[in-house]
Amino acid sequence: MTPDDFSFLAQMVRRRAGLVLTEKKLHLIESRLSTVMRRFGFRSTDALVKELRHGRETLARAVTEVLTTNESSFFRDRAAFEAFRERVLPRLIEARAETKRLRIWSAACAAGQEAYSIAMLLDDLKLQAQGWSIDLIATDLSAEMIARSEEGLYSHFEVQRGLAIRRLVAHFSQEGGSWRIHENLRRMVSFHQFNLLDSYGWLDDLDAVFCRNVLIYFDQKTKASVLDKIAEMLTPDGALVLGNSEAVTGLSTAFVPVDRAPNTYAKTKTIAQRLAS
Template identity: 70%
Template sequence: MKPDDFSFLAQLVRRRSGLVLRANKAQFIEGRLTSVLRRFGFRTMSALIHELRHGRETLARAVAEAMTTNESSFFRDRAVFDRFRDVVLPQLLERRKDSKRLRIWSAACAAGQEAYSIAMLLHDHKLVAKGWTVDLIATDISSEIIARAEGGLYTHYEVQRGLAIRRLVAHFTQDGGNWRVHENLRRMVSFRTFNLLDSFGWLDDLDVVFCRNVLLYFDQKTKSSVLEKVADTLVPDGVLVLGHTETPLTPANAFVPVDGTSHIYRHAKAAVQRLAATG
């Protein structure tokens, strides 16, 4: 790819999705674009870039989506999910026992493994039967991956990664060589296409935000801006869960770690309120 084609492409992708493309990954990026090339009937990369320069919206969207990494697995980073199940969720349920309302968002949910993992933990508590209103929202920039997540169909390899046999048996049915999430679990999750660069206006009063393994693809400015918006959507004692290589360094005062190692953060507003309350 010619250097000025690469920088045009990198700018387009950064503007649309926040993802930073590095010049030393040009070959890898061309590989990612081959499916777009085929789908839109281009013979060469230059023809595709030429058309992109003329602002074809569906093509630009497909290119930005093709650059995303949709890698995920059930109960990814097991220690984080254990901590969430054993400490964070029970505390949250105790604090919400009067309102009986819980709102959780899996931002950048890829093919839905994260959202269904959360749904399984909520299911363990039989919240719906106990009269709770539970909103479990899951979003991703890629409409293709959201369609997959809604279908809840996973390969044998995918269910083998991170899912205990007892959970596979309890929540999945075999479908040909694949496994499909039971409908009751699928109904617990509202999937929707959403770009983290857009306004979070429709998201509010969230108790927990899982925003894992997506911030690492953004530059510092985009990461800060997304984290600021996340902070605004959380209730004062809300919780943010990040990926194991991610930190909420900016904005510096919005989040404080729940403990040293779990990558789970509490909204700093709650810490400030606790200090004020204790005088």
């Protein structure tokens, strides 16, 4: 790929999805682009970029999606999920005892493992049987990832990563060499295609937001803007859970880290202390 074509591609992906491409990863980028080239019938990256320069929307979308990293696993970073189960959820349930309503967002859900991990924790508590209304919303930029999430079908390798055998047995059925998530968990989650650069208006009143392992791909300005928009949508006593290599330092003053809850943030010191206690 010529430096000029790379620069065009990098700018396009940054504008469309906030993703930062570096020339160090050119080999990986070219290999990912090859699947789009096959799909759209291009023989060279030159031809592909030429068509992108003409502003072909379906192609631009496909290229952006294929350049995202969709790596995920069930209960990824166990300590963060343990903290959510032991500290955040009990406090939220106590605080929402009157309304009996919980609204949780998995903001870059990849193939759905994160959302289904949260669904499993909620299912353990049998809240719906006690009259609770649970909104578990999961979104991703990639239409392909949303389709996979909705399908809820995982390979043996995918369920082996992070999922305890008892959860595999309780929540999945084997289909050939794959594992399908049970319908009751499927129905707990509503999946939507959504770009984190867009407006969050429909995502108001959230009690918890999982925005994990996606900020790492954004530039500083985009990270800060996403964090600020999440803060606006989060209830005053809500919690934000980031990925292991993500933090709010230097990006947002809207969040306070919660002690003894890895990767977890509250909106005020008081709430952070309550969650830590």
